[in-house]
Amino acid sequence: MANAEKTLSQAIMGRRATPSFDGTPIPxxxxxxxxxxxxxxxxxxxxxxxxxxxxxxxxxxxxxxxxSYNQAKVEEASAVIVACGDTDGWRKDLDLMLQRGRSGGMPESYADQARSSVPNFFSSFNSEQMKGWLNKHVMVAFTHMLLMAEVMGYDTAPMEGFEQDKVHEVLKLPLSYWVVALLGIGHVRGSDKYDGGRFDMGHTVFWEEYGRQMK
Ligand SMILES: Cc1cc2nc3c(=O)[nH]c(=O)nc-3n(C[C@H](O)[C@H](O)[C@H](O)COP(=O)(O)O)c2cc1C
Incomplete structure (x- = not known):
């Protein structure tokens, strides 16, 4: 069982990349x-x-x-969610997306336009562009899951340390799949990792244009 729920803010402020899990099953x-x-x-x-x-x-x-380069936490976690993107997803799912959208109120004019603009957009992608596009999107969903797990009282471990071909083989993934990241979920075993700290805002955030600091 997870502990009492945290607020999103508590989950964000208290999260650590979990070094080791105790392996208790997750409901x-x-x-x-x-x-x-x-x-x-x-x-x-x-x-x-x-x-x-x-x-x-x-x-x-x-x-x-x-x-996954023998990372022990992959085996120790209660569950590992392997987050992938499908390079052919747009081709397979365009009709489904439009159908769902239309039942939720998508205007017919938008649906008509999307029928041509979506294939136009994606068919110009080369393989690297598609992977970049998938990385961007899969990580949004991945982060939703990571934060929801933390809110629910679980500990999480995001991982990019894996070999694409080997993960494909283990999971019997279709060729069109691109593995983006692994998310280990469970309860920390022992103490949490040190806090590596974060750069100050002055280092990473600019206002109105590059290089300008907040007044
Ligand atoms: C996309 C991503 C991939 C990561 N891959 C690994 C990994 O393969 N193995 C690992 O031990 N930690 C991995 N980490 C965890 C980072 O090392 C960790 O988030 C960072 O050191 C900051 O620590 P904190 O999350 O506890 O603040 C990854 C984190 C992210 C966001």
Whole structure:
């Protein structure tokens, strides 16, 4: 069971990338709630190009660890959500997106326009551009899930340390899938990691134009 819920602000301020998990099982209802938070993320044209594979079984977590530079937390986590993007998603899902949109009130004029503008937009992408576009979108959904899990009292570990080909093989992913990141969820074992700190706003935020600091 997760602990009492935190506010979003508490979750953001108190989160750490979890170094090690205790492996206690996560209730299915909690996992579904976390996944649902991801699916509610915004996306360009509402194309929802993300795809997730939830890994919970000990055997599959062990295999996934082998595809993730042997990171122990992949095997220790209660669940690992493997966040992917589908490079062909826009082709497969355009009609579905329009159908859902129209039942929610999408104007017919917008639907008509999207029928041509969406294929025009995506068909000009080369493979690198598509991966960049997918990374952007999948990470929005990923962050929704990470924060929902933290709000629910879970600890999380985002991971980019994996080998694309090996994860493909372990999960039997279609060729059109691009693996973006892994999200370990569970309860921290032992103490949390040190706080690495953050750069001051003056270092990373500009006002009105590059280089200008807040008055
Ligand atoms: C997209 C992403 C990928 C990451 N990949 C890994 C990883 O593969 N292994 C790991 O131990 N930590 C990984 N981290 C965790 C970072 O090292 C950690 O977030 C950073 O050091 C700051 O620490 P904090 O999150 O506890 O503040 C990743 C974080 C992000 C956002």
């Amino acid at each position: 299915a209802a909690d996992l579904l709630r976390i996944l649902d938070a991801g699916l509610r993320a915004p996306s360009g044209y509402n194309m929802q190009p993300w795809r997730f594979v939830v890994v919970q079984s000990p055997e599959q977590k062990r295999r996934l660890r082998g595809a």
